[in-house]
Amino acid sequence: MAVDQPPSPPDPTAGAGTGGIAAAHAEEDTSPVLLSPTDASDHNTVRMALFPVACWRMDDLRFAFDSSFPNAGAAKEMRELKSLVEAYPGAPISIFGHADPVGADDYNKKLSGRRAMAVFGLLTRDVAMWETLYQDTSDWGPKTVEEMLLALGQDPGRIDGELDDEARKAVKEFQQKNGLAVDGIAGPLTRKKLFQEYIDLLCGPDFRLDKNKDFLAQGADSGGKGDYQGCGEFNPVLLLSQSEMQEFEKPENHLRRNAENGPDRRVVIFLFRPGSRVDAQRWPCPRAKEGIAGCKKRFWSDAGRRRAVGGERREFGKTQDTFACRFYHRIAGDSPCERQRAPGMDWLSITLLDVEHKPLPHTPYQLTVGDRGFRTYTDGKGRLSQLVPRDSSQGTLRLGGQQFDLTIKPLPPVEELLGVQIRLKNLGYDCGAADGNLNPETTEALRQFQDLHGLTVDGESNSDTQAKLKEVYGH
């Protein structure tokens, strides 16, 4: 097939997929306060305990892998958060970022902290905070500029972090449109405007939280103590089993491991009982940018056991014993946002071939699965691989001027006629109805396939043909 037209950008906020959850907590505890009558010297202390009344979670799906930059799909979760905040007037919020257990504790603490900061900046429209995150080029950087331009309708071409001619043209268009000096360079002023516009796109025009009023510590600490923090990898909702971990240690399995660990990479917001107050300086969690020492002080005395990888995989929703931090456990232990974990993710891998069955390397494509849009290039072997939600069933692939509707489900084995038909069909052969029943088109397709690959041409689905088909198809 000819690939000459650049694909048009997907609508990143469309679709019905889900990247999180918003839920009410069970009724708060109204058991009485037990007091003793007192002499002059005694008293009873009554603290206004922290009770979450509702929660919200945004899943890994809404961030680029290993990055704290929220993608445009997050608009959907932001709408849900807006409804939730409106349903609980006066309920102060606090943001908790989480990472998966792969990598160093300290690195994960900071990554999760940046994700919490990114969401805090988003909700409070703090573009200066986003600029701080941007300056950390290991995490955001030029690629985020391209993503924002794309989402805002200025096509930057390939999303690869290289501000090439096409990207500079898009920057210029954006600058022109927004009354900025037109130089094609995404400098501080241009970025500021990009951040503002992008945040507007994600949150909608009228959703804005006040950092001095709507958060738990009311912005008392400039580092966000009590308002937003990262838990690092200390509170996973899923711990893989020992054998899974060993298997995933192998470099070729890292992609699969990162897909399996997806539910751990999340940002959770709690809305607390209206009137809840905390003193930022007494708040137990370290700041988002600080190290793990403060977290470790809050570990259960048996945190080793809780963090340990065992013979079976453990899920917080079932065993309630995977959080290392007892403070977080107290707040989040009953939360539906932590007990109902995100659907897992899987890799969707497709090799693109031309009519002559030659791979299409470095070819632009646009893949939409649920509400997740991907737009980049195939690798040197014409292959594309993307993480998609495990429950995905449909998608579209656009390649040049052509659009393919994808049905995503397990492929029947090649030993079954249906498995043969689907593979042949995906390879461009006509198999008629392709319903698992033999028909003349399938026999003809088999003959063509056998002929092309130097097999005995008999139109039969024999073991030689099946093996070759499996090899050519990829699995």
Added chain:
Amino acid sequence: MATNHIVKQGEHLARIAAQYGFRDYTTIWGHPANAALKQKRKSPHVLHPGDTVIIPEKAVKTETRPTGAQHVFRVKTKKLALHIKLQDATGKPITSEACDVAAESDQRKLTTNSDGLVKRRIPADAESGQLQAGVFQAPIRIGHLDPVDEISGQVGRLNNLGYRGGPLDGSDKDRFLSAVEEFQCDNGLKVDGICGPQTQAKLKEVHGS
């Protein structure tokens, strides 16, 4: 003749004393027959269900006055108070806060001082009430706080201090453990999840009773 009174949940000495017609519970508390109880429980306001209080025979006081004149007898009744320190979730005093403290139907409007403290008098038989400060509102049970060396007393104090230790019998092991460890952590104690004598003493000190 002395009577043995077995303490029921929610009873404190002032209430027991009133039942038996004593105006001053310290008469009973100070009686040699209750020396062991006093030693064990330390405070007459914090008894445990099942404790035995020995009610001594009431002493008959004789006052001699001439007839044909009016006499005023002032009966001394030991006053009972309820002191509450209000704190935010992280233990910072909530100062200058308007609050309502109701003991049975007797409601008082009070304002916390610079320590977050409010004080009011309560009748000896007051048991149920209500505490309200801003949007915070909770029913109260006066006399229901058990001694700190009992698990129910430990959970009761941990709950009042916002640690959410679960049911009073400590049957929710994780909640109780988390509350004890968080309390130990916040108060510079060794974090081992065991609510031993040192933790109990600190708990009593931090709670204030």
